[in-house]
Amino acid sequence: MSQNRSSRASGPSQRQLRVGELIRRTLSEVLMRGEVHNDELGAMSITVGEVRVSPDLRIATAYVLPLGGEGAKEALAALNRSKGELRHHVAKAMTLKFAPELRFVLDETFDRMDATRRLLADERVQRDIAKRDDDDDDGDLG
Known part of the structure:
Protein backbone atom coordinates (compact mmCIF):
# COMPACT_ATOMS: atom_id res chain seq x y z
CA MET A 1 0.00 0.00 0.00
CA GLU A 108 19.51 34.19 11.31
CA THR A 109 21.19 30.99 12.49
CA PHE A 110 24.21 32.81 13.93
CA ASP A 111 22.02 35.33 15.77
CA ARG A 112 20.01 32.48 17.34
CA MET A 113 23.22 30.68 18.34
CA ASP A 114 24.52 33.84 20.03
CA ALA A 115 21.21 34.33 21.86
CA THR A 116 21.31 30.70 23.05
CA ARG A 117 24.90 31.11 24.28
CA ARG A 118 23.95 34.27 26.18
CA LEU A 119 20.97 32.50 27.70
CA LEU A 120 23.05 29.51 28.81
CA ALA A 121 25.73 31.81 30.25
CA ASP A 122 23.17 33.61 32.45
CA GLU A 123 23.94 33.06 36.15
CA ARG A 124 20.36 31.96 36.94
CA VAL A 125 20.49 29.28 34.27
CA GLN A 126 23.91 28.14 35.46
CA ARG A 127 22.58 27.93 39.02
CA ASP A 128 19.61 25.80 37.85
CA ILE A 129 21.89 23.49 35.89
CA ALA A 130 24.20 23.07 38.91
CA LYS A 131 21.19 22.38 41.14
CA ARG A 132 19.89 19.72 38.75
CA ASP A 133 23.34 18.08 38.65
CA ASP A 134 23.41 18.02 42.48
CA ASP A 135 19.95 16.40 42.57
CA ASP A 136 21.05 13.69 40.12
CA ASP A 137 24.09 12.90 42.28
CA ASP A 138 21.84 11.97 45.24
CA GLY A 139 21.47 8.45 43.87
CA ASP A 140 17.83 8.68 42.84
CA LEU A 141 17.10 7.00 39.54
CA GLY A 142 13.75 8.73 39.03
Whole structure:
Protein backbone atom coordinates (compact mmCIF):
# COMPACT_ATOMS: atom_id res chain seq x y z
CA MET A 1 0.00 0.00 0.00
CA SER A 2 1.43 3.36 -0.96
CA GLN A 3 1.72 6.18 1.51
CA ASN A 4 0.39 9.64 0.91
CA ARG A 5 3.46 11.88 1.21
CA SER A 6 1.43 14.97 2.03
CA SER A 7 -0.13 13.34 5.10
CA ARG A 8 3.23 12.58 6.70
CA ALA A 9 4.69 15.16 9.04
CA SER A 10 8.28 14.23 8.22
CA GLY A 11 10.94 16.57 6.92
CA PRO A 12 12.05 17.15 3.35
CA SER A 13 12.56 14.24 0.98
CA GLN A 14 16.01 13.05 -0.06
CA ARG A 15 15.43 14.61 -3.48
CA GLN A 16 14.59 17.99 -1.93
CA LEU A 17 17.76 17.80 0.18
CA ARG A 18 19.93 16.86 -2.83
CA VAL A 19 18.49 19.59 -5.05
CA GLY A 20 18.79 22.16 -2.24
CA GLU A 21 22.44 21.28 -1.67
CA LEU A 22 23.22 21.47 -5.39
CA ILE A 23 21.58 24.90 -5.61
CA ARG A 24 23.48 26.05 -2.49
CA ARG A 25 26.82 24.96 -3.97
CA THR A 26 26.03 26.51 -7.34
CA LEU A 27 25.00 29.85 -5.83
CA SER A 28 28.08 29.87 -3.58
CA GLU A 29 30.43 29.20 -6.49
CA VAL A 30 28.78 31.76 -8.77
CA LEU A 31 28.92 34.45 -6.07
CA MET A 32 32.48 33.54 -5.08
CA ARG A 33 33.74 33.72 -8.67
CA GLY A 34 31.85 36.97 -9.32
CA GLU A 35 30.01 35.59 -12.36
CA VAL A 36 27.01 37.84 -11.78
CA HIS A 37 26.97 41.16 -13.64
CA ASN A 38 26.24 43.21 -10.54
CA ASP A 39 28.98 45.41 -9.11
CA GLU A 40 27.36 45.43 -5.66
CA LEU A 41 27.45 41.63 -5.43
CA GLY A 42 31.02 41.60 -6.71
CA ALA A 43 32.07 43.83 -3.82
CA MET A 44 30.40 41.61 -1.19
CA SER A 45 31.33 38.25 0.22
CA ILE A 46 28.05 36.41 0.73
CA THR A 47 27.61 33.09 2.53
CA VAL A 48 24.84 30.78 1.37
CA GLY A 49 24.15 28.76 4.50
CA GLU A 50 21.25 26.62 3.34
CA VAL A 51 18.76 26.26 0.50
CA ARG A 52 15.33 24.76 1.18
CA VAL A 53 13.34 23.54 -1.79
CA SER A 54 9.55 23.17 -1.95
CA PRO A 55 8.17 19.62 -2.41
CA ASP A 56 7.43 20.30 -6.10
CA LEU A 57 11.01 21.68 -6.57
CA ARG A 58 9.66 24.92 -8.07
CA ILE A 59 10.70 27.30 -5.27
CA ALA A 60 14.13 27.43 -3.67
CA THR A 61 14.62 29.61 -0.59
CA ALA A 62 18.27 30.51 -0.04
CA TYR A 63 19.36 31.57 3.45
CA VAL A 64 22.17 34.08 2.95
CA LEU A 65 24.33 36.37 5.04
CA PRO A 66 27.11 38.76 4.06
CA LEU A 67 30.44 38.02 5.68
CA GLY A 68 30.48 39.67 9.09
CA GLY A 69 26.76 40.42 8.90
CA GLU A 70 27.37 43.99 7.70
CA GLY A 71 25.12 45.31 4.92
CA ALA A 72 22.59 42.50 5.08
CA LYS A 73 19.71 44.56 3.67
CA GLU A 74 21.85 45.80 0.78
CA ALA A 75 22.98 42.25 0.02
CA LEU A 76 19.38 41.02 -0.08
CA ALA A 77 18.40 43.85 -2.40
CA ALA A 78 21.36 43.13 -4.72
CA LEU A 79 20.56 39.40 -4.79
CA ASN A 80 16.92 40.12 -5.59
CA ARG A 81 17.95 42.43 -8.46
CA SER A 82 20.13 39.62 -9.87
CA LYS A 83 17.58 36.85 -9.33
CA GLY A 84 17.11 36.13 -13.04
CA GLU A 85 20.82 35.79 -13.77
CA LEU A 86 21.36 33.61 -10.69
CA ARG A 87 18.42 31.41 -11.73
CA HIS A 88 20.04 31.01 -15.15
CA HIS A 89 23.32 29.83 -13.54
CA VAL A 90 21.39 27.38 -11.34
CA ALA A 91 19.45 26.04 -14.34
CA LYS A 92 22.70 25.37 -16.25
CA ALA A 93 24.05 23.32 -13.33
CA MET A 94 20.94 21.15 -12.96
CA THR A 95 18.97 18.64 -14.97
CA LEU A 96 15.52 19.50 -13.69
CA LYS A 97 12.50 20.05 -15.90
CA PHE A 98 12.05 23.55 -14.46
CA ALA A 99 14.54 25.98 -12.95
CA PRO A 100 13.26 26.81 -9.46
CA GLU A 101 12.23 30.33 -8.54
CA LEU A 102 14.88 31.75 -6.21
CA ARG A 103 13.96 33.54 -3.00
CA PHE A 104 16.52 35.07 -0.68
CA VAL A 105 16.13 35.34 3.10
CA LEU A 106 18.58 36.52 5.75
CA ASP A 107 20.14 33.61 7.60
CA GLU A 108 19.51 34.19 11.31
CA THR A 109 21.19 30.99 12.49
CA PHE A 110 24.21 32.81 13.93
CA ASP A 111 22.02 35.33 15.77
CA ARG A 112 20.01 32.48 17.34
CA MET A 113 23.22 30.68 18.34
CA ASP A 114 24.52 33.84 20.03
CA ALA A 115 21.21 34.33 21.86
CA THR A 116 21.31 30.70 23.05
CA ARG A 117 24.90 31.11 24.28
CA ARG A 118 23.95 34.27 26.18
CA LEU A 119 20.97 32.50 27.70
CA LEU A 120 23.05 29.51 28.81
CA ALA A 121 25.73 31.81 30.25
CA ASP A 122 23.17 33.61 32.45
CA GLU A 123 23.94 33.06 36.15
CA ARG A 124 20.36 31.96 36.94
CA VAL A 125 20.49 29.28 34.27
CA GLN A 126 23.91 28.14 35.46
CA ARG A 127 22.58 27.93 39.02
CA ASP A 128 19.61 25.80 37.85
CA ILE A 129 21.89 23.49 35.89
CA ALA A 130 24.20 23.07 38.91
CA LYS A 131 21.19 22.38 41.14
CA ARG A 132 19.89 19.72 38.75
CA ASP A 133 23.34 18.08 38.65
CA ASP A 134 23.41 18.02 42.48
CA ASP A 135 19.95 16.40 42.57
CA ASP A 136 21.05 13.69 40.12
CA ASP A 137 24.09 12.90 42.28
CA ASP A 138 21.84 11.97 45.24
CA GLY A 139 21.47 8.45 43.87
CA ASP A 140 17.83 8.68 42.84
CA LEU A 141 17.10 7.00 39.54
CA GLY A 142 13.75 8.73 39.03
